[in-house]
Amino acid sequence: MAHLLGAESLHLEHPTRVVFDSVTLGVSEGDRIGVVGRNGDGKSTLLSLLAGRLEPDSGRVTRRRDVTVGMLDQRDELPDALTVGRAIVGDRDEHTWAGDPKVRDVLAGLVSDVPWDATIGELSGGQRRRVALAALLVHDHDILFLDEPTNHLDIEGVAWLAAHLKRRWPSGSGALVVVTHDRWFLDEVSTATWEVHDGIVEPFEGGYAAYILQRVERDRMAAVAETKRQNLMRKELAWLRRGAPARTSKPKFRMDAAATLIADEPAPRDTVELTKLATARLGKDVVDLIDVTVEFPPKTVLRDVEWRIAPGERTGILGVNGAGKSTLLGLVAGTVEPSAGRVKRGKTVKIATLTQQLDELDAVRDQRVSAVVADKRTTYLAGGKEVSPGQMLERLGFTNAQLSTPVKDLSGGQKRRLQLLLILLDEPNVLILDEPTNDLDTDMLAAMEDLLDGWPGTLLVVSHDRYLVERVTDQQYAVLDGAFRHLPGGVDEYLRLRRERSAAPTAPAAPTASAAAPAVFAAPALSGAALRAAEKELSAIDRRLAKLTGQVAAQHEAIARHDQNDYVGIGRLTEELRTLEGEIADQETRWLELSEQLEG
Template identity: 70%
Template sequence: MAHLLGAENLHLEFPTKVVFDNVTLGIDEGDRIGVVGRNGDGKSTLLALLSQRLEPDDGRVTHRRGLTVGYLDQRDILPEGATVGSTVVGDLEEHEWAGDPKIRDVIGGLVSDIPWDVSVDELSGGQRRRVALARLLVGDWDVLFLDEPTNHLDVEGIQWLAEHINRRWSSNQGGMVVVTHDRWFLDAVSTDTWEVHDGVVDPFEGGYAAYILQRVERDRQAAASEQRRQNLARKELAWLRRGAPARTSKPKFRIDAANALIDDVPPIRDTVALAKTATARLGKDVVDLLDVSVSFDGTQILDRIEWRIAPGERTGILGPNGAGKSTLLNLVSGTLAPTSGRVKTGKTVQVAILDQQLADLAQFADDRVREVVARKKTSYVADGKEMTPAQLLERLGFTAEQLSTPVKDLSGGQKRRLQLMLILLDEPNVLILDEPTNDLDTDMLAAMEDLLDTWPGTLLVVSHDRYLLERVTDQQYAVLGGHLRHLPGGVDEYMRLRAAGTGGGTASAAAAASAGRPDTAGGTGSAGAVAGSSASAGPGASAAAASGLSGAERRTAEKEMSALDRKIAKVGADRKKLLDQFATHDQSDYAGLGELQAKLAAHEAEIEQLEERWLEVAELLGV
């Protein structure tokens, strides 16, 4: 693969911190790299260095001659006074951009619901983000640097972006480096992962899930100083292996090794114990929405919703922007009265909301963290153990020094964690999380999820982060066309329904018409047909239909996959024997060590070839 750009011996330091020290890495054609790490460790700075937007104190970054670089930062700077259309497509005439399928795809995927002639100065933060992303993606670039591209995108927008990235170049062309906290997106687009920490960049093969496995193995071999971090990663690996089937099929997980790693890890939630505790705290009645409808200015938002929320229920709420998710949660919390119908709330219910605004921290702006904590309860029970607020803060990633920091000086992620801790110390029994992943890095998300696993109450989550939804909730509902619909198939079922056109699309149709573009939203009739056919077909039929194989072809492919599994296991065992020989071989016998090394390289090459074929067969089978 051709080399695109490289960094050699990079050193960069700020007045109070060494950001990078002696970092060397490169990007080749076909690389799709996800960047993870704690907030403040230098992920965005790394992108700025590699794109030559920032000069290192020492070392150098080199680009291939004629390399074109596209960059999306977090500021969404757009030309003042420009229209959406001119910002996205520039001076191109309508027949030029309308005749380009790539540009049409970007417009349809990101800005179809934004009027074409409106000024960008009038757009909301989310709309500005989508316009900035569309403006970048309509261009032709050899390398894309994307800094938090999924911010403000809904579940469908994130899936569209992943699909766009995957089809933008062929597998051995172009390069991409993305910083994001959206772990589903990282798994969907990344072939490699870079972890930024402590002034260095550690490379890992594969997406986020493969990175978690490799990090667990690395941590197990290291000293026990990072025991707590290792346990979090092992717990997340356990969920990845036991949970979403799509993540368990890749052979590069080394499935046997992964199973060995999680042998002693219990299920992430003791659902029986949590349900028992929740019932004791809440009683039988939580919140019942009985034939509830809500209208604003004559527009129907929710139509005859029937939802009985149970003690200990852990539910994720999905739906396009503007569908009525926040309205639904406001009904549950009691901050909104229905236009018709009735909301029945249990006598013991105490609702708490973790919202996007951090408004409840404003009153503590000038207080130090330890002073705010001291006003709350002196203890909290997690995992059956009593913890002090300071221990809870440590579990959520605060250091001892940060306890003396005024609340107003905390970062966005730290404020989010403090907000969650204060809510938990109040011990509500119904917790509503509204986009809780904002400003949190992947390690802090894992810590928050770990804490929520032991929280014994009713949990309602609205988030565009499908990884979080699948991780902390046990069932999902969708708000579509004003109705609340259960999703037995989870987020994947929601995506199928939306692709089939369920849930309307009136706003998008109006916007598309005003922009002179065709409406791509489907009707509800086709959705019903799809849902009906899915329900009537068995698993084997749906799998065969998804893969496009005949029955005989599918059986042949399944046999080949089984044979490949056996070969990979055998070659892996031979490789292990070679590694054992290395440990016992005479270290002064250089010729013998060279022969062992050659054999080891041959085994590793064979494993790689087998795994590549395994992936090809898996893709044919649709697993």
């Protein structure tokens, strides 16, 4: 594979620590690399160095001549006054970008719900992020560096982005380097993994699952070697302790060997350890939603929902942004009142919610971390043992220095850990997780999932992280058009239902007075056999339109996947697409004619 970009002996340090020390690596044609590591270890910094946005203290980054690089970072750099359309396609003429299947695919996948003429300043944070991603993807780049591209994307958006990146370049060309905590996405798009830790970048073959297998094997081998080393160390130390008079006569090489073993004592790398905490006893009655409707006029958010939550139930809830997932959780938690129906709660239910806003930390933002936990209790029971607040925090990955840090000065991931701990220390028996993966790295997510595996209470999860939902819940439901629907097929069934809803044609609206044909051309009213024949033809047209719409969608995908340099092939596929679209236009015209006759 042709070499695209290389980094040689990169060294970068901040006043308090070394970020990278003599890192050498390369990116070649066909590489699809996922970057993992703990928060703060330098993943985003690595991407900035490779993309040329940050200069190393020493070492260099070189790229092949004419190689183009595109990067999505976590900073919002779009001017507020810019319109959405101008931000994405620039000054290109409409017929130019509208005729490009790749551009149409990006627009449909990311910004179909964003007003084209709106200014960036009018958008929400999630919309701005999607516009920035769309603006990058509509251009051709040899290498894409993506820093947390799945932020603000729902499960459908993540699935679309994975599919787009997999077909974006022909096999063996282009390169992708992506930082994300979405492990399902990593497994879908990456064929190699870089782990950033302790100032180095360690390569692994394969996606996230393959990386975990290799890491477990590496740690197992290291544990075997460590056991042998510890046994030898104990023998050496015992030998050295055999009396002060004899010690002076010991050979110097034995003394040196013992000193080397002691000095080689490794520090544990993965310090995050969450252990089982006690929970309040939960009776047989938890929460029942009975024929519940919630309205925020003029919109009905939830309609006739019935959900009887069982003790120990582990449910994941899916739905697009704004579908009503948080409203549903609010009904369970008691923060939202139904417009109709009733909510019944068991007497022993104790509900806790891990929210997206970190509200639990507002009141203690100026206190030190250790003081916040100590204020609740002096000792805690975890895993059958009593531990101090400091020990509990250390198990969550806080260092001694961070224990005295004010809460307001913690990183996003550290605040998330502290928030989770404070909630668990209240010993709830119903735990609601509303987008719990924000600001957490893959190691912390794995630790949290390990805790949730042994959670004895009822667990309700809303998350766009497919890996987390499938990992910690036993069943999934979806909020679709105000209804609450069970998904026996899980996330795959949800994505299928969403695709069907998107592909289903909406019945053309009856012509308005201004758009209707002149009265002289109006068709006469039908009756008898002619009426039944017209109704039958109208029904057949509906089925045909549904089929044609699916064929058009498939044709768009075929064009997007086709080699863009094969102009003959692209032309043939485009002509087939025009034929399908022409037939749709003819069928819709006939549908309008029949509708008019039937109404007459």
